[in-house]
Each structure stands twice: as C-alpha cells, then as structure tokens.
Amino acid sequence: MYAIEVDRLTKRFGDFTAVDGISFYVAKGEIFGFLGANGAGKSTAMRMLCGLLTPTSGDAKVAGFDVYDNPEMIKKNIGYMSQKFSLYNDLTVVENIKFWGGLYGLDGKTIRRKTDQILGELDMRDWKDSFVETLPLGWKQKLSFSISTIHEPQIVFLDEPTGGVDPAVRRKFWEMIYAASERGITAFVTTHYMDEAEYCSRVSIMVDGRIRALGSPNELKRELGRNSMDGVFKELARHAKRNSD
Amino acid sequence: MIKFLAFVRKEFIHIFRDPRTLVILFLMPIMLTMLFGFAITNDIKNARIAVFDSAKDSLSQGIIERLRVSEYFEVYEAANSIGEADDMLRRGEVKAVVVFPELLASRAAHDGSAQIKVLANASDPNETVNISGYIEAIAAQECAEKFGTMSDAPSITPIPNLLYNPQLKSAYNFVPGVMGLILFIICTLMTSVGIVREKEFGSMEVLLVSPVKPIYIIISKTVPYFVLSILIICVILVLAHFVLDVPIRGNLALLFGVSALYSLLALTLGVLVSTVSNTQHTAMFISAGFLMLPIVLLSGMVFPIENMPRILQVISDFVPAKWYISAIRDVMLKGGGFDLVKKDVLIMAVMTAACILASLLNFKKRMD
Numbered sequence: 001m002y003a004i005e006v007d008r009l010t011k012r013f014g015d016f017t018a019v020d021g022i023s024f025y026v027a028k029g030e031i032f033g034f035l036g037a038n039g040a041g042k043s044t045a046m047r048m049l050c051g052l053l054t055p056t057s058g059d060a061k062v063a064g065f066d067v068y069d070n071p072e073m074i075k076k077n078i079g080y081m082s083q084k085f086s087l088y089n090d091l092t093v094v095e096n097i098k099f100w101g102g103l104y105g106l107d108g109k110t111i112r113r114k115t116d117q118i119l120g121e122l123d124m125r126d127w128k129d130s131f132v133e134t135l136p137l138g139w140k141q142k143l144s145f146s147i148s149t150i151h152e153p154q155i156v157f158l159d160e161p162t163g164g165v166d167p168a169v170r171r172k173f174w175e176m177i178y179a180a181s182e183r184g185i186t187a188f189v190t191t192h193y194m195d196e197a198e199y200c201s202r203v204s205i206m207v208d209g210r211i212r213a214l215g216s217p218n219e220l221k222r223e224l225g226r227n228s229m230d231g232v233f234k235e236l237a238r239h240a241k242r243n244s245d
Numbered sequence: 246m247i248k249f250l251a252f253v254r255k256e257f258i259h260i261f262r263d264p265r266t267l268v269i270l271f272l273m274p275i276m277l278t279m280l281f282g283f284a285i286t287n288d289i290k291n292a293r294i295a296v297f298d299s300a301k302d303s304l305s306q307g308i309i310e311r312l313r314v315s316e317y318f319e320v321y322e323a324a325n326s327i328g329e330a331d332d333m334l335r336r337g338e339v340k341a342v343v344v345f346p347e348l349l350a351s352r353a354a355h356d357g358s359a360q361i362k363v364l365a366n367a368s369d370p371n372e373t374v375n376i377s378g379y380i381e382a383i384a385a386q387e388c389a390e391k392f393g394t395m396s397d398a399p400s401i402t403p404i405p406n407l408l409y410n411p412q413l414k415s416a417y418n419f420v421p422g423v424m425g426l427i428l429f430i431i432c433t434l435m436t437s438v439g440i441v442r443e444k445e446f447g448s449m450e451v452l453l454v455s456p457v458k459p460i461y462i463i464i465s466k467t468v469p470y471f472v473l474s475i476l477i478i479c480v481i482l483v484l485a486h487f488v489l490d491v492p493i494r495g496n497l498a499l500l501f502g503v504s505a506l507y508s509l510l511a512l513t514l515g516v517l518v519s520t521v522s523n524t525q526h527t528a529m530f531i532s533a534g535f536l537m538l539p540i541v542l543l544s545g546m547v548f549p550i551e552n553m554p555r556i557l558q559v560i561s562d563f564v565p566a567k568w569y570i571s572a573i574r575d576v577m578l579k580g581g582g583f584d585l586v587k588k589d590v591l592i593m594a595v596m597t598a599a600c601i602l603a604s605l606l607n608f609k610k611r612m613d
Contacts, residue, residue, distance in 0.1 A: 099254075105248055
C-alpha cells in the first residue's frame with residue numbers, strides 16, 4: 001500500500017483550473033519533494049490531500065483513506081507544518097507541545113512523555129519555559145517539526161518548512177526529516193530551495209497545474225541533461241504561463 | 246473532550262498574557278460604568294403620554310388639548326383609573342401619565358397655584374425631567390391664556406411621581422447601557438479579532454488540518470469570552486450597586502439569563518464578522534466602526550430612540566443592544582419578570598439564530 005495515491009486529481013475554481021489532472025504515488029517512508037513555482041497549484045493540491053479542500057474530480061487516497069469519504073480519518077493520520085506559521089509566540093515551549101498534543105487527542109501521560117522526549121532530542125530542556133517568541137527561527141522550526149509529528153502520523157506534510165533559514169540550520173532540519181523517515185513516517189515536502197530537492201528520494205515538478213516531471217533527482221537531471229536540480233527546475237519553469245498566485 | 250479542553254486552556258493563556266486585552270476586559274468596564282454615571286441631557290419629541298383627568302374642567306381640557314397638539318407629546322389614550330394608568334406605564338406603552346386632580350380650575354383661581362401629577366417611568370430619568378419641564382411650560386401657556394398675563398396667572402406645577410427610580414439617578418439608566426456596550430466589545434470585537442488573528446498568522450490552516458472539527462475550533466475560541474463576560478457582568482453589577490447605589494430590583498437569575506443570551510448573540514455576531522474578514526484590521530473596523538457606533542448612538546443607551554427620525558428608529562430595531570438594554574432596564578430597574586421582557590428575549594434569540602445561519606453559510610462558501 002502507498003502512503004499517498006493520486007489519480008487525475010483536479011480542482012477548478014470557476015473557469016480557473018488550479019490543479020489539472022495530476023497523478024502520482026508516494027511510497028511509505030519516502031521523502032517526496034513537491035516542487036513548483038508560485039501559482040503552479042502546489043498548495044491547492046496539498047490542501048486537497050490534507051482534507052481541507054474537496055477535489056472537483058479525480059481520486060486520491062492518503063494514508064489509505066479516500067479524500068472524499070474520509071477526510072476526518074486522513075486528518076488523524078497526518079501531521080502538518082507550514083513555514084508561515086510554526087507555533088504560538090505567546091505560549092512557552094512546553095505549553096505549545098501540550099496544546100498541539102492535546103489537539104491530536106493525546107492523553108496527559110503521553111504528552112508528558114513526548115514533551116520530555118522532544119526537549120531531550122532538541123537539547124532544549126533549559127528553554128522549556130521560554131516563550132517561543134524568544135527562540136531563534138531555526139529552533140522554532142525544529143520544534144515545530146517535532147510537534148507536527150507528536151502523534152506519530154503516517155505522513156507529515158511540510159509546506160516550505162525551511163523558509164528564511166540559513167543552509168547550516170536547514171541541513172540539521174533535514175536530518176530530522178531523515179530520522180522521521182527511518183521511523184516509517186512519510187514526508188511530503190514543498191520547497192523553494194533546489195539544494196533541498198536533492199535530499200528527496202523522489203520529486204515532482206508542477207507547472208501550470210500539471211506535473212511536468214516526476215522521478216528521483218538523478219533521473220530528472222539525466223533526462224533533462226542538467227547537472228543540478230536548479231537547472232532542471234529552471235528548464236521546466238521557463239515555459240510556465242502563470243506567474244503567481 | 247481532551248482536544249476541546251486543550252484548546253480552551255490555550256485561549257485563556259492568550260487572553261491573560263496580553264496586557265492590552267486585560268485592560269479592555271477589566272479596566273474598561275469599570276471606567277465606563279463610572280463615567281456614564283454622569284448625566285447627559287436629551288430632548289423630547291413625540292413622547293407618548295396618557296392623561297387621567299379627574300377635573301374635567303376647562304383648564305384641564307385646555308391643557309390636554311395643548312399637549313395633544315404639541316410636537317413634544319403624543320397623547321396616547323385617556324386612562325379611566327389610576328390603576329389603568331399604572332398598567333400602561335408598566336407595559337411601556339407610555340412614558341408618563343399626567344394626572345389632573347379634581348377642581349383644578351377653581352383651585353388655581355382661588356389659591357393662585359395648583360398641582361398636577363406626572364407619573365413617570367423614571368428608569369429613564371433624563372427623559373422624565375424633560376417631560377415634566379415641557380408639561381409645566383405647556384400648562385403655564387394655558388393658564389396665561391385663561392387668566393390673563395403670565396405674571397398674574399396661577400401657576401400649575403407638575404409634581405413628578407417617579408416610579409421605579411424615585412431618586413432620579415441617571416447612573417441607574419446608564420448601567421444597562423454600559424453592560425450592553427461592554428458585552429458587545431468583549432464578545433463581538435475581541436472574539437472576531439481573536440479568530441481572524443489565527444487566520445492572519447496562518448495558524449487557522451494548521452488547526453483545520455488537525456482532527457478537531459472546525460465548529461469546535463470556533464466554539465472553543467468563544468467559550469473563554471463567554472465565561473469572562475459573565476464575570477464582567479458581576480463586576481459591573483457589584484460596582485453599580487455598591488458604588489453608584491443603583492438598585493437591582495429584578496430577579497438575578499433572569500438578569501443573568503438575559504445577559505447570557507445577549508453575550509451569545511454578540512459572540513455569534515463576532516464569528517460572523519470573522520467569516521467576512523481576513524485581517525485583524527478589517528475585523529476591528531467592522532466591529533468598532535460599523536457595529537459599535539450604532540450601539541452607542543442607536544440603542545437608546547444615550548439618546549432616546551423615540552426622538553429620532555423614523556428611518557433611524559427602524560435601523561435601531563436591528564441593533565441587538567437596543568433589545569438587551571431595554572430588557573435589562575425592565576428587569577433591573579423595574580423589577581419586571583419574564584413576561585415584561587419576552588419580546589426582547591425572542592428578538593435576540595431570532596437574531597442569534599440568524600447570525601449562526603449566516604456564519605455557517607459563509608464558512609461553507611469559503612471552504613469550497
């Protein structure tokens with residue numbers, strides 16, 4: 001069974017086709033890079049997979065559940081982290097963990113155990129009662145990632161998780177994604193950084209609502225005769241008609 | 246349930262960590278209650294009054310005729326007994342009843358002065374003072390015409406007999422108004438801003454991806470404000486009663502029941518505002534500019550509604566605070582029971598249902 005199966009998934013807003021019949025699958029434990037320029041339809045596709053938007057047509061299964069019939073079961077089995085919002089600034093580190101843990105229905109005992117584990121892994125014990133506002137961005141994002149997987153979801157959706165962070169911190173962040181992937185958690189990542197695309201097991205590149213390329217980074221580079229993902233992306237995005245959201 | 250509690254606790258943390266929120270929540274009600282203890286004068290136009298004429302002589306009939314044609318009053322009906330007059334007042338059909346004693350004309354002629362009684366519903370004391378003043382002036386005109394020049398004429402003094410608020414304290418009148426305003430600010434303004442903040446920060450999306458149903462997200466955002474608004478009603482009532490000596494005559498349970506219904510209405514209005522705004526600024530603008538101003542101006546809190554142009558009176562019917570303030574005046578100052586406020590309660594209940602329906606429709610539209 002695949003973690004995510006998508007078959008001719010389409011979303012139209014009036015006359016505008018944001019996502020135009022995309023098909024792909026993501027294997028369990030895979031780190032799947034979901035690339036595309038702004039306005040290519042990435043976030044619309046991701047919102048459909050997270051159960052936030054109902055597709056116009058096509059089929060999709062996430063964690064084995066159908067997006068039409070079972071969005072509630074999908075929500076229980078996925079984690080979600082976005083760059084735009086990581087955590088509540090006016091809550092402390094521990095309070096944030098408690099809140100999001102509670103939101104996913106974890107009981108008090110599990111939350112305490114998880115809190116201890118997360119603080120240990122991130123080496124943040126001394127910071128547990130600090131307001132999140134005071135943490136450096138990189139720490140926030142690592143904490144945010146840990147919290148998005150607090151309920152051990154089958155799949156974690158990461159929407160540009162490393163925006164605005166320097167490369168060294170980004171590498172550390174990717175180590176966490178790898179560790180999660182080794183625990184069997186599938187990662188579905190969107191990113192603007194092409195060096196990060198190289199870290200993915202497979203990537204898809206969306207242009208104007210369609211998937212224009214799909215495969216491992218090495219396959220894509222060979223196919224298009226480029227030596228970096230950056231080159232691959234530029235080659236494909238060159239023909240894009242849409243510019244932005 | 247765990248999810249729900251986690252959420253409500255988080256909301257309380259947000260509230261108690263933000264100094265500005267705390268100021269609005271606790272300092273503002275106290276300040277407004279004290280500030281509005283001072284009187285504001287208002288003019289009267291077309292106030293409905295009734296007359297009870299025991300004299301039935303030329304003087305009393307003359308005064309009644311003048312009252313009838315004056316632009317200040319609308320003589321609603323002649324009462325046949327004091328009891329009937331009192332009923333009319335109680336039901337709110339009239340603002341005042343003018344009682345002419347027997348032998349008014351001959352007393353005035355012999356003694357050079359006479360008294361008429363003005364029974365008034367003094368839970369709106371500014372208005373009562375004005376009504377008495379206008380009646381006195383009109384009676385004086387009639388006397389002057391009947392008995393010659395103004396200076397020799399016998400004087401007719403209206404003696405206000407104030408029901409429900411014998412001391413004529415305007416603070417009495419404003420406490421319900423302040424309650425209507427404060428509950429609105431807390432429930433509508435702060436709730437809508439609170440919900441829209443989550444949208445603006447992007448946390449709403451993360452919350453929506455969680456297994457918590459959207460409806461519970463909304464409910465848990467409103468619960469803390471609901472709890473706080475009940476607490477604040479207590480603060481205002483204690484302050485009004487012990488500092489401003491405002492009597493609390495009615496049933497406390499009914500008072501809180503009506504307040505809870507109004508808070509609920511204000512909360513659903515806040516949710517509705519949040520469904521149409523994308524930024525905290527918009528939410529604030531709609532709540533403060535578009536909704537709060539009418540509460541101050543059109544709810545009867547400061548200016549008597551019956552003095553307004555017809556169009557404004559119609560608009561005022563759509564201001565939720567109007568019904569709440571009228572109900573609270575009836576319960577708190579007149580000691581009325583449920584019968585007296587059932588129309589207000591019904592209207593507020595219908596408004597609440599309408600807001601919930603509109604919010605759900607809006608929310609659905611946004612999700613697709």
